[in-house]
Amino acid sequence: MKEVFAATLQAWAQQASPEQLRAGPRAADLGGRTVVAAAADDLAASPLFAYLIDLAGTDEADPSDPQRAQLDRAVLRGIAEHDRYTSYASAVSRLLTYPTLTNRLGRALERALQTRAEAGIDAHATPAIAAIGATATEAWLHLCTTGVLREHRLLGFLTDLPNSLADVALEMATRLPRIVGLVHEHFRDDDLLTLLQHLADIPEAEADAGFELALADLRRALDADHQDELMPALAQARNGFAAVEACDEARHDAQAYAAALDAIMAFGWSDPTPLHDAVTRLEAAVHQHRAWLSGGYQPPWNWARVHAETAWLQLSMTLTAAAEPLHDTCWYHPSQALAALLDAYQAGRSFAAHTNGGGPRGVEVLIRPAIEGTFLRDANRLALLDRALAHDPSFADDDAAQQLHAAIHAAINTFNTASRATTSGAGGDGLGKDLSRLTAVLHHFGIEDAASLVKHAPPHLQEVMESLLWNDEVAQAETGNIKVERKLQELQRELAESSDWLGPMGGPFTILLRQTMLFLASRYNIGATMGGQRTAYLRSSGGTAALEKPLHQDYFEWLSQGPLYNTLQAEPINRGRGRADVLVRFRNASFCVECKREQDDATRDGLRTYAGQAAVYTDTDTAFGILLALDLTTPASGSPDLFSSMWVERVQREREDDPRYIVIARLPGNKPHPSAITTPAARP
Structure with a gap:
């Protein structure tokens, strides 16, 4: 980089305000576009590469302008050739804040990122080259998930990796699990799960790979429409989070998801203590995880994960508020009790849409029947709901109240109590089904035997069995080895x-x-x-x-x-x-x-x-x-x-x-x- 331009840039930085430093320099601050374009290649190779990204990202010249084209070529050269990891990471993080620039660079940018990603997995890659390759792969992921690039080449690159992992440097291998998990979250290519299983063989990547595998199981559960789809995925997810906790006690994210699942499972039990305990653990884990991440840079492709933990916490606290009126023999303040139950009902129906990108399915299968059954089994509570809808505007205009009211009366008109008991394991769309709150019982016994158990066992014994099976078989992992636990689950499913x-x-x-x-x-x-x-x-x-x-x-x-x-x-x-x-x-x-x-x-x-x-x-x-x-x-x-x-x-x-x-x-x-x-x- 020319000495005169370096001095100009240094002078600007010394006089710039904090806001200007965050926004980066403009061409006018550095002597004009002609001067900037002439120094672009030097900037691309220097530790000040991030400033080149700012200059190109804020350039508003005509697309045919040769100086803008010179800036763009220099950006692409830096993405493909820059060899300092810290300045490369800073430049890439800036690049993702300029969607106009990334759209302009398009396929050429994808080729440059792919070149760096491939160099990062080479057997002879230095730690710096491997770390740059991981950063390039993360940027590639972000551009695919935001629609700037198509995902096909990224999927091809990742699904070809299992045979190359033995030679991949740790700087790349330890960052791959989160990348692969997020790609699977967005594009659902199950070949990526094979890659995660291979990554779990690398001790330094084991916990991250196990966490992503557990999240994949959780997504499968959230997508479930019926009990026979929900139960195996939910149990495997919970056991996966337990294995990550056993492997690494500092994994607050795994603790948060595990506690959230425990809270969902405990909702509907007559004893609210397990629910309150799970929510307390969830709140502590989320706060610890936020504290762990605070003060550090969070790339945009990872923001959704932080929001998901908050969504689980909000759902669990909503369920805590609804647990008391769910089981109270008498509502002293009916409107407050109704409001709490309706909040939980609506949260269960909409939760998956916020955390999984689809319609409300898996969580609704767990929460909905417990709330509907409360009104179905108690004529007085149903009468209160009917009256609230008829005379109280705050309920009459509430969509959740209307949905709950319609579901209950449709069930009353269609089913009798005996038919509900005998068909309670048939799926996720019946109302007041007892099996919907006995996830661990279903997982352990299967639908037919679990339905027979529910038919003959009193409710308190059902809850005792559910609690024991959930804690003893689902919500714990003993080996501290994520792959061992998953293999044991595979063998158990066959033996069952x-x-x-x-x-x-x-x-x-x-x-x-x-x-x-x-x-x-x-x-x-x-x-x-x-x-x-x-x-x-x-x-x-x-x-x-x-x-x-x-x-x-x-x-x-x-x-x-x-x-x-x-x-x-x-x-x-x-x-x-x-x-x-x-x-x-x-x-x-x-x-x-x-x-x-x-x-x-x-x-x-x-x-x-x-x-x-x-x-x-x-x-x-x-x-x-x-x-x-x-x-x-x-x-x-x-x-x-x-x-x-x-x-x-x-x-x-x-x-x-x-x-x-x-x-x-x-x-x-x-x-x-x-x-x-x-x-x-x-x-x-």
Whole structure:
């Protein structure tokens, strides 16, 4: 940059007011457009790159003016070539405040941003280049979500990333989860979820990737029209936020969403204490998160996230105000009670439109029936609503009151109490459905069994069961590992197809399943120094194949040190006319673990041949078992990852009514040192 122009710019900065510094210089402040255009390329390469963005963004010359074209070319050159991260980030943040400029640059700007993004994921990228690539990707995201650019190239860039993540610098990898999550939020390409799952394998990105996966589950729940769509997504979202909390206790955003979901779930319970507790936790988390972010720059593409947390807080506080009149036996001030319930009713119907960009669905499915049922079950309250609509203008002109009134009378004319009870699990559009407030019960038992439970159990027992299941199965994560929790949920969904999963079977087997997965996770990572002779069977041993016995002993010792220590037996006889390797005996059920080694074919089809033996041990007990297989076929390119090495096999023999469910857990042996692993050939 010419010395004269540098001195002029410095003189302007010294005399400018704070408002002028924030707005940036005008060409007239620096000697005119001719002088500015001549210095544009020097500005683009200098630490004052942001001032070039201001000058181009405020230039109002005719589109054909050569000096304006010179400014635009210099901006594009800076976006494509500038090599100082801090000044690049400042310039890009300024660029996003000039929509006229970004529209003018159009496709050329997209090419420049894409070039920087691609450079940022290159295996040889320096930390500065990787950080610039992440900033360029964020700007690309903002321009796509605001309609300046089409999203197709951004989606193509991101969905091609999973195979490149191993070589991506941390400066890019740690910022990708939030970018990918926001792109999924706007464009709903589910290939992005695969990318997030891969990002969760990177320790430094694990919490952010898990948070974005949980938000994706929450969006799926908010989109739900019916209970059978809502419950799995809602439970998975809540468990995902719990896993993020367990992974990183400072994640106030995860705490906020978790508390908000707890508040939604507790609305409608006769005891308002859980609702008040959840709202208190939500308020604290939101305030802590705001304090954490205060004073720092918040890019425009992230503003919606902050507003969403506030919307959850407002909804939860509205529900808190409505909880008391929802259950009061008598309304001392009927107009206040009606107003509180109508506020909650309207909030539930409109909430998803503010936070999810669509019509009110998932939250409405949870809140609406509880409020409608209050009036449906109590003729006095319905009479108060009728009178308010007939004689009180403040209610007669209220859309929420009209909608509530119409829904209640339509239900009265269409259904009787018995039909409502028997069809309560059929969807999200019936009125006063008891199942709509029992999310965890539905998630655990399924619609048919949950409907039967609701039909025969008194309301207070339903609430006790809902509270216990929500807290014990949905609203907590024990491992502190986000991917482990998601894999466990996947396995549980498959195992729940068995009729044996209900009652006293599923919970105990989940404990064994979690301990088995944690055993695999430990043994995948453990090295020779820490493992010593006890885990020598996992390492290459000069051509001598490891035996099953060391695996059996190591696994049994692992279980003995955990919560199952007093339930274990080693090699009990008379089990399916044979000897099981490990028996885990609970009060009402027992499970067998069979240990094997495989030297030839450790694929899914190859290991399935052993599932028959594991199934025999279930002949007189619950239909679940585990096959723990030591894989001695590890190729030079390395073993499959942990999450590809656990799956459910169904074994059903002739003349057998129901299948047995055998979880196969594959543990790689003969593991070479990581430095000896070769890169597998690229997939076509």
